[in-house]
Amino acid sequence: MIEVQMLTKSFGPVEAVRGVSFEVSRGEVVGFLGPNGAGKTTTMRMLVGYIPPSSGTARLAGYDVARDSLEVRRRVGYLPENAPLYNDMMVDDFLATIAGIRQIDRARRRSRIDATIQECGLEKVLKKDIGELSRGYRQRVGLAAALLHEPDVMILDEPTSGLDPNQITEIRALIRQIGREKTILLSTHILPEVSATCGRVLIINDGQIVASGTPDELTARVGGGDAVVVAVRAPRDEVRRRIGARPGVRDVRILGEENGVTRASIASAGDAHGAEGALAEDVFRCAVEAGWVVSELRTERASLEEVFRSLTVGEREAVS
Amino acid sequence: MTNILTIFRKELRSYWNSPVAYIFATVFLALISWLFFENFFLEGQANLRGFFGILPLAFVLFVPAVTMRLWAEEKKLGTIELLMTLPLRDHEVVLGKFLAAFAFLSMTVLLSFPLPAIVALLGHPDPGPIVGGYVGALLMGAAFLAIGIFVSNLTSNQIVALVLSFLIAILLLLVDSGAVLSKAPAFLAPAVEFLGVRTHFESIERGVIDSRDLLYFLSVTGFFLYLNVRTIESRKWA
Numbered sequence: 001m002i003e004v005q006m007l008t009k010s011f012g013p014v015e016a017v018r019g020v021s022f023e024v025s026r027g028e029v030v031g032f033l034g035p036n037g038a039g040k041t042t043t044m045r046m047l048v049g050y051i052p053p054s055s056g057t058a059r060l061a062g063y064d065v066a067r068d069s070l071e072v073r074r075r076v077g078y079l080p081e082n083a084p085l086y087n088d089m090m091v092d093d094f095l096a097t098i099a100g101i102r103q104i105d106r107a108r109r110r111s112r113i114d115a116t117i118q119e120c121g122l123e124k125v126l127k128k129d130i131g132e133l134s135r136g137y138r139q140r141v142g143l144a145a146a147l148l149h150e151p152d153v154m155i156l157d158e159p160t161s162g163l164d165p166n167q168i169t170e171i172r173a174l175i176r177q178i179g180r181e182k183t184i185l186l187s188t189h190i191l192p193e194v195s196a197t198c199g200r201v202l203i204i205n206d207g208q209i210v211a212s213g214t215p216d217e218l219t220a221r222v223g224g225g226d227a228v229v230v231a232v233r234a235p236r237d238e239v240r241r242r243i244g245a246r247p248g249v250r251d252v253r254i255l256g257e258e259n260g261v262t263r264a265s266i267a268s269a270g271d272a273h274g275a276e277g278a279l280a281e282d283v284f285r286c287a288v289e290a291g292w293v294v295s296e297l298r299t300e301r302a303s304l305e306e307v308f309r310s311l312t313v314g315e316r317e318a319v320s
Numbered sequence: 321m322t323n324i325l326t327i328f329r330k331e332l333r334s335y336w337n338s339p340v341a342y343i344f345a346t347v348f349l350a351l352i353s354w355l356f357f358e359n360f361f362l363e364g365q366a367n368l369r370g371f372f373g374i375l376p377l378a379f380v381l382f383v384p385a386v387t388m389r390l391w392a393e394e395k396k397l398g399t400i401e402l403l404m405t406l407p408l409r410d411h412e413v414v415l416g417k418f419l420a421a422f423a424f425l426s427m428t429v430l431l432s433f434p435l436p437a438i439v440a441l442l443g444h445p446d447p448g449p450i451v452g453g454y455v456g457a458l459l460m461g462a463a464f465l466a467i468g469i470f471v472s473n474l475t476s477n478q479i480v481a482l483v484l485s486f487l488i489a490i491l492l493l494l495v496d497s498g499a500v501l502s503k504a505p506a507f508l509a510p511a512v513e514f515l516g517v518r519t520h521f522e523s524i525e526r527g528v529i530d531s532r533d534l535l536y537f538l539s540v541t542g543f544f545l546y547l548n549v550r551t552i553e554s555r556k557w558a
Contacts, residue, residue, distance in 0.1 A: 080401040
């Protein structure tokens with residue numbers, strides 16, 4: 001549905017997007033993840049034909065975004081960042097106007113608008129001026145406008161930014177529901193969003209794609225996955241020395257020492273501890289041999305946060 | 321065509337929804353009626369010369385206020401991104417906006433109908449110049465609107481749009497005034513005179529609709545609308 005090849009965009013001397021390539025197939029929900037200013041919005045704007053690429057190509061539903069902009073715009077539903085809307089219009093007037101521009105068949109128009117209103121939960125605000133709506137409702141009106149013509153592809157730029165936790169949950173549920181039928185590319189810099197809504201993640205940093213894969217795949221790529229947190233009654237130096245000497249332990253990070261109890265986070269060296277919990281067992285055995293009292297022992301899954309940080313703070317070697 | 325109509329309706333509605341539009345229309349009508357009646361009873365002639373005489377200057381002040389928000393507001397609020405990613409051709413948006421502004425201006429101008437009505441009650445005015453005056457007013461209005469919309473597309477600040485289109489309009493109004501014509505080199509004088517709005521408007525207002533005057537207003541309108549479309553396209557020059 002979306003094919004992007006070596007897309008670049010420069011604004012004068014600034015290269016906002018530098019050779020981005022990726023594909024999104026029909027029915028996928030893909031998260032476009034990156035820190036602010038990484039080039040997410042610029043890339044999305046090129047995909048919907050709002051700004052032209054400096055070089056490279058992008059095709060949506062088979063149409064080139066630069067050459068067949070109008071065809072692309074007919075087929076895509078786009079929610080721009082911050083959901084800009086006509087504040088002086090009432091919600092139902094606004095949707096009717098969009099339906100008119102989308103040239104939805106007159107006979108179906110009313111039923112299509114009603115269905116979208118229901119899908120986005122806008123029944124209560126139909127006769128309100130858009131300018132009076134809360135952030136969450138604005139976002140839903142924006143989504144409704146993007147959904148109205150039943151596009152195959154949806155491009156959503158930070159659909160949950162600026163919302164409160166309840167609104168975020170609602171919008172995510174809505175996106176998941178839409179994603180059952182449509183191809184969606186959504187951008188965000190909020191990590192839990194990705195695990196909550198997307199089947200695949202593209203991480204973009206500094207105008208380039210630095211990683212892509214399912215949330216699980218990406219998590220597995222950081223430090224082989226698991227880490228173990230342990231608290232034992234022993235001096236910190238001894239903990240570091242004894243556990244650090246075990247094969248398969250890559251790193252021992254002391255988290256703190258209080259009343260003679262040392263807490264440490266232990267990173268696995270990778271495949272040595274293939275089985276889940278193997279590292280924790282090994283750490284436990286080490287503590288038994290040393291005669292330490294264990295007051296805490298748990299395995300921590302590497303989170304997407306770590307993947308994101310290691311990829312976007314410039315520590316690329318952590319991945320390799 | 322449907323798209324032009326949809327944009328036209330959207331823009332016209334936002335004129336109706338805007339208190340600023342009503343205020344400007346009221347001030348325009350009040351000011352122009354007051355200036356007209358101030359001299360009307362002194363002169364004691366049953367015609368609308370006084371009204372049409374001040375119309376060009378009144379338009380220079382009023383028309384930029386009508387057009388200033390058309391693009392600048394879209395840019396300020398970011399709705400331009402919504403608008404330009406809808407399947408609309410650039411010229412459809414420009415024409416829709418222009419026609420809405422033209423409709424609003426026409427309605428405001430036609431609301432001055434009590435003036436000719438009063439004049440007709442008091443005497444027997446010649447209808448030719450009155451009809452000509454209104455036709456000329458609409459043509460001149462169209463030209464100023466096209467200028468104003470074009471300028472509004474250059475900025476996201478409505479006040480900048482207002483002042484800039486005011487400056488261009490007043491330049492077109494003053495260029496053929498006696499003060500400029502007398503200083504201009506003799507060979508340039510006809511060209512300068514052709515550029516000026518007032519000569520063309522006054523010639524139509526006398527009740528003679530000359531093709532040259534028609535051509536002048538239509539080409540100024542067309543030229544600035546075309547520039548507007550090109551400016552939008554320039555966004556796509558990578």
